[in-house]
Amino acid sequence: MYGHSGGVAPLFLSLAFVAMTGSAWAQGNEVLRHGSGDPTLGKQSSEAELCQECHGADGRGTTAATPRLAGQFAAYLIKQVRDFRSGARKHSAMSVIAPNIADEDLVDIAAYFARQEAPPGPHASAESGLLPAASPAVARALFEQGDAARGIPACAACHGPDARGAVAGNVISPALRGQQLAYLRGQMASWKLGERRNDATGQMNALAAKLSAEEIEALAEYLSRL
CATH class of the missing domain: 1.10.760.10 (Cytochrome c-like domain)
Structure with a gap:
């Protein structure tokens, strides 16, 4: 992300x-x-x-x-x-x-x-389905509810219920809705591997580390189609 x-x-x-x-x-x-x-x-x-x-x-x-x-x-x-x-x-x-x-x-x-109009959704991706992914229901549950048993908060808690981003204090959680599938996948993988570390809260590295490759793929597809 x-x-x-x-x-x-x-x-x-x-x-x-x-x-x-x-x-x-x-x-x-x-x-x-x-x-x-x-x-x-x-x-x-x-x-x-x-x-x-x-x-x-x-x-x-x-x-x-x-x-x-x-x-x-x-x-x-x-x-x-x-x-x-x-x-x-x-x-x-x-x-x-x-x-x-x-x-x-x-x-x-x-x-x-x-000020440019955000990409409308849903939109198809040429890469959809090329990698194994958890079900859309799993992705939606992670986005809306997280997984308390694994200490994963809901994506929506920071990025907003419609994934249009949100501001809390001095922390800006960016919009993810309709973002490129390949980009979303790559960024979540980078957070997971620790290759990207410019999150002000440090939360993204800890969160992504708990996601499986299949969950990352499912979330990327889910968000790209909103």
Whole structure:
């Protein structure tokens, strides 16, 4: 999975994550979701920085393994690019590209992709059924209820009942709904193996380690079809 982001530095958020209520919280959540950058400039910058080459002009990805950015939390996107830049998260392409994206452009790019319409579901995947998977019922149960006997919390507890992501304090749990199957599978496997460790809470590594390969495949298929 994408994992959780926390401690978003005051690039576009000088939001001190203090207790906010009512309209103040709603406004803060809106900034986290859509960002405060200029989406028009972001579209231009995303093209100049070659973001669209892999992620598409609409943020829906151009390959099965490329994550869809459309509708994702702007603050989460910024955090991930910064992690690629610092080495906290690694990827053959993004680790090279991220250091060349100026902070000002990053804020605008994140605002642009966050405002794109999230991929509609359900959608078919060319890879569906190629790997052994637990049943869809098992995947749904893990997503909605978790597995208390194994100490696995429900995915929905953090990522929201509709998998559109959620914010709790200073922790952003990204949207997973309609994400690329191959990407979801790969990220859960990376969490399980400890290859990815940029989760602010550390929860994803512990959770994924308890999932079988069949459960990972089933969850990836389930989420990609929402």
